[in-house]
Amino acid sequence: MNENSILLKMQDISKSFPGVLANDHVTIECEKGHVLGLLGENGAGKTTLMNILYGLYQPDQGKIFVDGKQVVINSPSEAINHGIGMVHQHFKLVDTLSVIENVILGIPTNKAVLDFGPAKKKLEKLCKEYELFVDPEEIVWRLPVGKQQWVEILKALYRDCKVLVLDEPTAVLTPSESDQLCRAIRKITEQGRSVVFISHKLREVIEITDKVTVIRDGKVIGTVNTKEATQSILAEMMVGRPVTIERKARPIIKEHSxxxxxxxxxxxxxxxxxxxxxxxxxxxxxxxxxxxxxxxxxxxxxxxxxxxxxxxxxxxxxxxxxxxxxxxxxxxxVGFIPEDRQKTGLVLDFTVAENLLIKDYKEKPYVKNGFLQYSEIKKHAEHMIKKYNIKSPSGDIKVKTLSGGNQQKVVIARELDAQxxxxxxxxxxxxxxxxxxxxxxxxxxxxxxxxxxxxxxxxxxxxxxxxxxxxxxxxxxxxxxxxxxxxxxxxxxxxxxxxxxxxxxx
Ligand SMILES: Nc1ncnc2c1ncn2[C@@H]1O[C@H](COP(=O)(O)OP(=O)(O)OP(=O)(O)O)[C@@H](O)[C@H]1O
Ligand SMILES: [Mg+2]
Known part of the structure; x- marks a missing residue:
């Protein structure tokens, strides 16, 4: 491969958190005009790697190169200056602001009064160019999640990014919206920009990417040319065994009230x-x-x-x-698994143990004479973490530090365990x-x-x-x-x- 054609390289990146080695000597490369897929199980370290690229975390070791030049990225604003744009797995929009306010939020200006006119024009042009239509005046919380995703992407494009990171963009999209996104990604790469695309949906990964790097337990398992990959090859690289979604036989239930x-x-x-x-x-x-x-x-x-x-x-x-x-x-x-785990399903600043107990905290044995019984709460958390295979070093860490998929498992465990x-x-x-x-x-x-x-x-x-x-x-x-x-x-x-x-x- 011609070194000049590589727009993004992250080399030998390692990052650990207490009790977890999230990235273990990871190297990825993405060529100009290409889409690199990042695949891996929940908790494999994909988001951590991208957060390092976006300046949210500092790596313990490793180097980042953009357009052949080594860069040190200490904050998201530095990342933006280096041409990195990121759409996070859990959106970062301000719900109570309008689309256009969100798009221009954080862009330095020397004017005392904001003039939205030119910004709106630029946004409308981008909407048209990429066929991602949103009303600039709409308040973000009123938009369906799919449209919120467009806002996040348009926000990155508005800042003229060279590398766009999409962390599970299609998790919240309908099939037709996913197709729309694929078309937009093609337009983005035709302009010589690169996209890092994280998804658990293999069909899409095969359709949209040029290469795929698979990560397991923080380590790169391998990189393949998408043309030579199939869904089952990727699934096996990712999980270590073949996995498919098939209809399973089921007993007839007699009690059918x-x-x-x-x-x-x-x-x-x-x-x-x-x-x-x-x-x-x-x-x-x-x-x-x-x-x-x-x-x-x-x-x-x-x-x-x-x-x-x-x-x-x-x-x-x-x-x-x-x-x-x-x-x-x-x-x-009623066990209720809401559609938005972060807003409705969890209290992000509570620990995993507390989140697992939100519905039962007033029950024995978790409370005695009005005091929470932490040893019981801890025991309960350990039991649930094991039973539902939640990847968490203990029940004592904040739930927001778990990977997205593992946060979802906390909600499912809590809601369904009471039968x-x-x-x-x-x-x-x-x-x-x-x-x-x-x-x-x-x-x-x-x-x-x-x-x-x-x-x-x-x-x-x-x-x-x-x-x-x-x-x-x-x-x-x-x-x-x-x-x-x-x-x-x-x-x-x-x-x-x-x-x-x-x-x-x-
Ligand atoms: N701020 C943090 N503090 C402590 N641990 C963290 C933090 N951020 C991530 N981790 C841990 O690092 C590991 C990798 O998490 P990461 O979010 O990168 O996974 P992922 O591959 O994006 O998973 P998913 O597909 O579920 O989104 C996990 O074990 C997670 O709990
Ligand atoms: Mg993630």
């Missing part, structure tokens, strides 16, 4: 737009009902209404005949590596087999089909169709997701 009953539920979203329309749904004990659909068609409102976090404007919701409309769900009754009668799992495998996805599927299937009613919301059709007994397709706040999980096919569901009915509709 109705657990969740929703009747004529209407609800509005945060913008005041009607999100659920006369919605009717029953989920029985011992079944997994999969909810397929393009994100933003009422999924969030559906799960929040059931969990009692959103007030329906009319209609009724019962769980085992108990009225729960407008009532915050009883934790022993609730109803599990509401909203995108529970988002951001999980292949092995962990398969573990979560096993956990949910076991929940069903023990007689729990499971509502499983996901944008990944393959896993909806693999896991569900029954599939409903949500479109514009209504059920577009219902299919049997055994016989459902991706094409029919895909049609329904776009609002088209087909013969398969019952």
């Amino acid at each position: 109705a657990v969740l009953v929703m009747k004529n539920v209407n609800a509005f979203d945060d913008r005041g737009v009607q999100a659920l329309k006369d919605f009717n749904l029953t989920v029985h004990a011992g079944e997994i009902v999969g909810v397929a659909g393009v994100d933003g068609n009422g999924q969030r409102e559906l799960s929040e209404c059931i969990a009692g976090l959103r007030k329906p404007s009319s209609g009724s919701i019962t769980i085992q005949d108990k009225q729960v409309t407008n009532v915050i769900a009883d934790p022993s009754f 609730p009668v109803l599990d509401v799992a909203s995108h529970p495998t988002r951001g999980l590596d292949l092995g962990a996805v398969s573990n979560v599927h096993d956990i949910l299937l076991n929940e069903r087999n023990r007689g729990a009613a499971v509502l499983f919301i996901s944008a990944e059709l393959q896993e909806v089909i693999a896991l569900s007994d029954r599939i409903i397709v949500l479109y514009s706040g209504q059920i577009m169709g219902e299919l049997d999980g055994e016989t459902a096919d991706q094409f029919t569901i895909g049609q329904m997701m776009l609002g088209q009915t087909t013969e398969a509709k019952k």
Whole structure:
């Protein structure tokens, strides 16, 4: 390879945290105009490596070269000056500001009064160029996650980055949004920029990257030319064994009483737009009902209404005949895995042990005479860390220091361990590596087999089909169709997701 064509090189990087060697002599290279895929299990060290590149962490050793020149990056602003742009795994936008305010935030100016006019023009031009459309005036918290992702990317492009790092950008995207992103990435690389692309979705990695570097336990396992790779080669390099998502055999459950009953539920979203329309749904004990659909068609409102976090404007919701409309769900009754683990699922500044106990902290043996019993809390954490295979050196560290996928496991462990009668799992495998996805599927299937009613919301059709007994397709706040999980096919569901009915509709 011609050394001149290498735009980014990170050489022999090591970084340790207390108890963890996150990067162990890692070397990666990315050519101009190329996409480098970074693959690895949850906790392998991908985000840490990129945080070093972005100046958020200092490596214990190793060098960074941009365009052939060695650079020392002490802060994100220095990274930006060297042409590095980064879209973080967990977004860094300020929710209460508008799109354009977020985009220009932090750019030094010598004017006393901000003039948004030219900035808006530049942003609109970028939107057009990359076909990533967002309204500059919209407040960020009102945007669906997919659009928030566009804002993050546009923000990096606005700063004219040479190297764009995308840390699991497609975890929150629908299939059509992922395609849109792929097109944008192609445009970005055609201009001679480089992209580092982190994803657990092998199909996309194969489609979009030129080379892939696989990391396991902080070490580089190997780098391959994507042309010569297949999904199974990559999966095996990553996990050390072949992994696939397939439908597993399941016992028929005899006790099949109705657990969740929703009747004529209407609800509005945060913008005041009607999100659920006369919605009717029953989920029985011992079944997994999969909810397929393009994100933003009422999924969030559906799960929040059931969990009692959103007030329906009319209609009724019962769980085992108990009225729960407008009532915050009883934790022993409902296990709720929310779609945003960081905002709703966890208290980031609490320890892993505390997060695992948030629902039970008032219970014996964790509290005695009003005092928390830390030895019991610690024991509980150790048990859960082992049982759910959470990669954490102990229960005493802050949950925010875990890798994204391992944070998700903390939520799942806490929500499902009490064996609730109803599990509401909203995108529970988002951001999980292949092995962990398969573990979560096993956990949910076991929940069903023990007689729990499971509502499983996901944008990944393959896993909806693999896991569900029954599939409903949500479109514009209504059920577009219902299919049997055994016989459902991706094409029919895909049609329904776009609002088209087909013969398969019952
Ligand atoms: N600030 C920190 N303090 C302590 N440990 C940390 C910190 N940041 C990361 N780690 C640890 O370093 C290891 C690598 O984490 P990293 O976030 O880089 O993984 P990842 O490959 O991005 O995983 P995922 O696919 O789940 O996002 C993990 O064991 C994590 O707990
Ligand atoms: Mg990560």
